[in-house]
Amino acid sequence: MSAKIYPINTGFIRLDKGLYITGGVGYGQEVEVPTSSFLVTDGTEKILIDTGMSDTRRADWHHPGSYQPEGFRIDEKLAKLGVTPEEIGAVIFTHLHWDHCANTGLFKNATFWVHQKELDFALDPHVLYYKSYESENLNVEAPFKDVTFETVDGEYQYNDFITMFPTPGHCPGHQSVAVETERGVYVIAGDAVFADQNLEPDKHRNLPFTPMGRYVNVFEMFESMEKIIDRADVVLTGHGQGVYEQEVYP
Template identity: 50%
Template sequence: MHSYRITPLKTGTIVVDQGAYVTRGIGLGIEVGIPGTAWYVTDGRRKIMVDAGMCPTELADWHHKGSRQDPGEAVHEQLQALGVDPSEIELVILTHLHWDHCHNLDKFSRARFLVHSRELAFARDPIPPYYKSYEHQRLGCLPPYAEIPLETIAGEAEILPGITIFPTPGHSPGHQSVAVATEAGVHVIAGDAVFSYANLVPASEHLPFTVMGRFSDIVESWRSMEEIVRRGKVILPGHDMRVMDHPVYPTGIKI
């Protein structure tokens, strides 16, 4: 049985309206800082990333005023601090292609890059409200994935023993999450299919979740949360500072 360790990496802080992004309609007008998270996954031999995190402060502030990446927070700098050379990463799984998940891909010089086919298609030809999310050329940007040799998948796949990618659309059309086998059961790296632990709190007697604020399809988003909860013993949200309370998952083990 394969058993992996998961290290959360905070690649910056994004400033958002809580009720518009994290918990739909709850906390409107309250400004909060959420992490731009990437994940280093290893079994001691395989070295994998799930997402690569966000960009330097100047560009982050363009996306969301007040957002920043402090010195040492870029994904490659954090890996180096862990004693991992980015060139040792063999696989980068992208949950989706929004700006805060796919910067610095060029640092992983020997990696394969996997994204869902629906996500890549939409990122290349989004509707106008999503131009900024994807740093689209129509805004004069060069998307961070533009010159990266992305490989696409179209559904569920056990891409390595103990590492299963499965579709979780809703936040974006081709969003995907990653189920990781650990010694303490399956941990699901949810990406933005679950923004925060707050999304897993029942909103009412008949609503087992609290809907996030950002989605392209609320029905798909809801179904994806159901699937994540079904699969995971532990769920790791995409933008919750509390995931940083533990330097490694499963909790209680040493890096």
């Protein structure tokens, strides 16, 4: 069987549209977005891209009003697909923000993959990002704290259908995951392409897509979006509703 991709909604985050999604448009507009992980399988290997967001208590601390409905935890969602956490052989992280790496302890048989730069920054974040990475300076414990990682330092072909490639900008060591399917290349973009609106043209600035509002480096963010859109036949976003138009891809 050729590779299939299952989008998994692990909960909802409330955030300011202009600040996070469409930079410069929609400031002051509070929106609610899903937080996606993806199961990728060829029928034999089962690989998870991100493990999703935390429970409601922690989510509400990050972004007031955010919540994880009952049954939305990653293992509960996997169960609905007939998959146990023990069956996951690898977890590939797009990045280590709190809403992408909760519940790592559930995956006893998995190897965990992340970009080296992202791991370095996550373990010692800038004060502006203490909350995003659940820094111990805030007396909380990040879910990646005790994880042993395999790290990559550039484009890396994981197997014959999965390739990780660097897409920094949203955070220092962000990476995206290209999945080769029988109907072309699907790129799981993480937060390098935040939501559906980012794939629409930016008419004000005459750009083919709409740059995001949240980033550590605006130029890298722009280049990464270009790179993803160029490489992908289909882009699967980190916080867009559009990925739920299908239960499975392709």
